[in-house]
Amino acid sequence: MVALAEAWRSGAHAWLPSKRRQFANSLTDSQLWAVTDSVNQTKGDKESSVWKPPLVSFWCIYARSWISVKYDWRLTQQASEKSAQQAMLDTCT
16 A cells, blocks of 8 residues: 555654564555556555556545555655545545
């Protein structure tokens, strides 16, 4: 969900290596998702204001998960991220 490079830019740079490993391998939150190789390559380390899932019907789940991961791991969010997430949350029914 939140790429390691994005996590680094958002606060993970201050973490101990053990916490970075926990984040990278977390199975207890919505951090890890199985996706196709092409989607993974397209997303890369982009944050949510730069990249959105190709399926608009998935935007709500994606935004909720992104917010949850950033909150749970105490990572910062830029204003542009928040704005993009609000637009995606607006698709929730």
